Each structure stands twice: as structure tokens, then as C-alpha cells.
Amino acid sequence: AHGWGYLTTNGPEKWAEDFPVANGPRQSPINIVPREAQYDSSLKALKLKYDPSNAKGILNNGHSFQVDFVDDTDSSTLTGGPITGTYRLKQFHFHWGASDDRGSEHTVNGIKFPCELHLVHWNTKYPSFGEAASQPDGLAVVGVFLKIGAANPRLQKVLDALDAIKTKGKQTTFANFDATTLLPASLHYWTYDGSLTTPPLLESVTWIVLKEPISVSPAQVLTLIPRLLLSLLYHDKKGKMVMFRSLLFTGEGDAPCCMVDNYRPPQPLKGRLVRASFR
Ligand SMILES: NS(=O)(=O)c1ccc(C(=O)O)c(S(=O)(=O)NCCc2ccccc2)c1
Numbered sequence: 001a002h003g004w005g006y007l008t009t010n011g012p013e014k015w016a017e018d019f020p021v022a023n024g025p026r027q028s029p030i031n032i033v034p035r036e037a038q039y040d041s042s043l044k045a046l047k048l049k050y051d052p053s054n055a056k057g058i059l060n061n062g063h064s065f066q067v068d069f070v071d072d073t074d075s076s077t078l079t080g081g082p083i084t085g086t087y088r089l090k091q092f093h094f095h096w097g098a099s100d101d102r103g104s105e106h107t108v109n110g111i112k113f114p115c116e117l118h119l120v121h122w123n124t125k126y127p128s129f130g131e132a133a134s135q136p137d138g139l140a141v142v143g144v145f146l147k148i149g150a151a152n153p154r155l156q157k158v159l160d161a162l163d164a165i166k167t168k169g170k171q172t173t174f175a176n177f178d179a180t181t182l183l184p185a186s187l188h189y190w191t192y193d194g195s196l197t198t199p200p201l202l203e204s205v206t207w208i209v210l211k212e213p214i215s216v217s218p219a220q221v222l223t224l225i226p227r228l229l230l231s232l233l234y235h236d237k238k239g240k241m242v243m244f245r246s247l248l249f250t251g252e253g254d255a256p257c258c259m260v261d262n263y264r265p266p267q268p269l270k271g272r273l274v275r276a277s278f279r
């Protein structure tokens, strides 16, 4: 049987067949309506402390690429914000579109960004990530929108590594990456109780979506094309912005299938409250 994916044959509209929680009460992503979010003055500031030496490797997992972190100590953690206790960084990954009018999972007033970064953390009150992933307060994911704009030299290191992981299952070392460089200046956020946005869609995620996007410039990416030849943002001849092209969902030897549009659309709020850390 084919696994889940993002094609019409195995995409988000089909996931409930194998993962019935897809129709659960706290599914992600959602459309965020800032005017309907409730400012909560008791929400603390986010504290993200990442140790660059914890970066382990970068992997094409067949539905995105992820940078994995060593998570056997509290050296890369999320504290404060809407959560209590200490959550450890496990990995970060991206969702993007085949064109610049789509790609993000969360939307703001119905607006899609071309890309969204997810930094996945797990609650250290549980013995492992796998254990935490099945608990209602087990995971916390920080979502950061990407928009096309000024250059972002730090993202380049991630893009550079992609040509070594073109096909599913490929991975390469990726040391000394400071994930805090991927964060915007303001850590103002919206937060709500949700789920993983890919199967197994576990309802164990406290979502923390930053209001301020980070930007990456087309020019910056154009300089990468010769070296990357793979996942990149570039203006095609029609001037349309194209994102993270041609990473492949498929493994070596399979008929190549472009890894694009790897995002789940917004899910019903089902009465949930979205809180804002800012007025
Ligand atoms: N968009 S999201 O942040 O919800 C997300 C997407 C993909 C993954 C993943 O592992 O592939 C993850 S993960 O790193 O949290 N792993 C979830 C799958 C998993 C569950 C339980 C044990 C191992 C892996 C999260």
C-alpha cells in the first residue's frame, strides 16, 4: 500500500482513512484571525536557547527535509512562552509550495506565505520524544513564516546542504548550525492547542506561531543555483517566485516526483481559543 504523501492519491484529503484523528477536535494547521485572537497578559516571553553544536544531520524524509538535533541534554531548549517546564529541540523542517502564492500551513486572515519553518520540541517531563509525542502537552512547535524580501545569509547554509540529500532517505552531516539565526527580531506569537500537521497527526502539540516572518531574497538564492541545482527559491522567467524546487519525494531509482506543495491546508478550529502574546 502506498504511504501518505501530498499527491491527490495519498494527500491530506485521504489521511483520515489511515489516521482517523485527522478529523479530531484539535487538528493543525489553522487559519489565524488576529482580530479574534485573545491577548493574554499572563503569557510569558518565548525563551529559545539553541546550541549550534547540537546540529546532527540533514535528512530528506520523503515529505520534507529536516535538520536533526542531539536531544539527550538540555542544551537546545524552549522555555517560557505558553508552556511550563523545559522542551528540547528535536528537529526543524520546512513546508513550501510549487509557487510563491502558497506553501505555508498556517495562514493569517486567509493569507498563505510561500514557506513555513517548524522547530519541533518535546517536553522533558517525558522520557523520550516518542513518549512525549502521544501526550496532550508532549510537543511544542514554533512556526515561522518565510516571505520573499531581504537577504537572509543564514538560511543559505541550509540550502547549500540540500544538494546532498536530493532523494528520500538521503542524509548528510550538518554541524554547527545556530537555529536561532532563523528567528525574526520579534518573538511575539499566537498560540493554540493543536496537532502534528503530518501523519500520525497526533494531538500533542502546543503551537507557537510567530507573528513576524523572516525573509529571504530572490537574488540571494539566485547566487545559489549553480551550487544547489536543487531546492532553491528563484524567479522563473515569468517573474513568479518559485520555492525550494526539485527536492524529490521519491527515492533513488524511483520515477522522480518533485517535492512541492508539502503543506496541509487549515483545519476547523472547533471552538478552540487562539491567544496572542501581544496587543
Ligand atoms: N509539521 S509538524 O511539525 O507537525 C511535523 C512534521 C513532520 C514530522 C516528522 O517526523 O516527519 C514531525 S516530528 O518530528 O514531530 N515527528 C512526528 C512523527 C513521529 C511521531 C512519533 C514518534 C516519531 C515520529 C513534525
Ligand SMILES: [Zn+2]
Pocket (backbone or CB within 6 Å): 093, 094, 095, 118, 197
Ligand atoms: Zn511541519
